Amino acid sequence: MNVSIVGSGYVGTTVAACLADLGHEVVTIDIDEDIVDAINDGESPIHEPGLDELVAEHGGGRLRASTDYEEILDTELTMLALPTPSNDDGSIDLQFMEAGAASIGEALAGAERSADDPHLVLTKSTVVPNTTEDRLAPRIADAGLERGTDFLVASNPEFQREGTAVVDFLNPDKLVFGTDDDRATDLLHDLYAPLREAADGDVPVVETGISEAEMIKYANNTFLATKVSLINDIGNICKEFGVDAYEVADAIGLDNRIGEQFLRSGVGWGGSCFPKDTDAIIAAAREQGYDPAVLSAAVELNDAQPERLLSLLGDHVDVSGQRVAVLGLAFKPGTDDIRNTRAVPVIEGLQERGADIVAYDPVATENMRERYPDIEYADTAAAALAGASGAVVVTDWDEFAALDTEFDEMADPVVVDGRRIIERRDGITYEGLTW
């Protein structure tokens, strides 16, 4: 199939490269010329395991990028993979989606299409229920197009995680096709047929309505975010009793009704999705007159975990004027993404306490330097720890598990671990956040 994807960021580029690898001809459209040039040169614009290889193989060939929306005219369907950030009040900001939908409409309006061949526009981005229906389809139609004749809309939310996006996309737990027209459902089946054939095991397809598909994405993300907040709540109780929350989590995870995943307690959830999506659905629900109590509590608890980490550090060291190492800046391992990373409240809390921060991350340093140019960045974890009177661990990068004698170089070897990644050992004062 010929496929176009509007927005070539974390999702758009990963989906495009994977679809190209599965045999489709794919073009991404982005307003950022650096991204477009990188893809056409066979270079991935983001850090994501496995993506470099796919873009190197297909970039400039079956995978192309462009700044020109006219490219969609040679494709059977277009995915919208544009950002859906938050407004100041937490509600979803749809300006990028509406702009993209309007540009798609203008491009389609400029071309001859036969009535039995409407162009399918898929919402891949995470949007609150009824967005595709009430906000995007009308923007496409604004160009003088008729829904059902000139174009179709559908929702096809994406569940990939950063750090494992390629593997997740190619082996999803489910595919969700939110449609109101059999022609859209058929096109979605054609699009994903090679993926379902290549995936390890069966991939269930959920055929549902457009707004149900949009809500499934929020239910998925907020359920998982709340699961982490719940294990953090339980973990905080464990810490009060001197109980190891990880032993407790391992045991409850054996109950199939609970499941072993997303039970890692610590400094909380961050990233480009859980925080903004939780805020967006809370705001959307409130607008409808419903106040979601459990989701609000999940956010509140998550916001408090970084402060608990700093308070534990404060039990051992007065950090004012002291060098403190922050290990890990990315919101999770495997990515250079710092959007809503827990490192931000940790850094700001340390700054408020007057600490001299030295930060280290294997891949996210440059992104963080743009945001906090004035803190010191070390090239290795060992260099960050050397001379520090305290260290906090914010991201569970594997390499931190191997740290050992590096702690001997600290001025005061106090380590507060927000991710259960450092081995307790003699010679350091070790505090786990929930164990």
Ligand SMILES: NC(=O)c1ccc[n+]([C@@H]2O[C@H](COP(=O)([O-])OP(=O)(O)OC[C@H]3O[C@@H](n4cnc5c(N)ncnc54)[C@H](O)[C@@H]3O)[C@@H](O)[C@H]2O)c1
């Ligand atoms: N990041 C993830 O792992 C993930 C996973 C599932 C779903 N999502 C959802 O997917 C959507 C996209 O997220 P992302 O992380 O890929 O965002 P991103 O910010 O990484 O990428 C968006 C891209 O869109 C481009 N863009 C902005 N306006 C444009 C326009 N008018 N025309 C063309 N291009 C334009 C930007 O230059 C950028 O490259 C969001 O709704 C997000 O919630 C993200």
Ligand SMILES: O=c1ccn([C@@H]2O[C@H](COP(=O)(O)OP(=O)(O)O[C@H]3O[C@H](CO)[C@@H](O)[C@H](O)[C@H]3O)[C@@H](O)[C@H]2O)c(=O)[nH]1
């Ligand atoms: O047991 C756990 C699991 C995760 N986290 C934290 O939760 C956040 C999110 O992690 P993860 O879900 O692995 O990464 P994301 O890339 O944010 O993926 C989520 O958000 C994406 C964007 O919507 C969805 O597509 C994915 O299905 C959903 O898992 C990170 O800060 C993790 O450190 C924990 O603290 N404990």
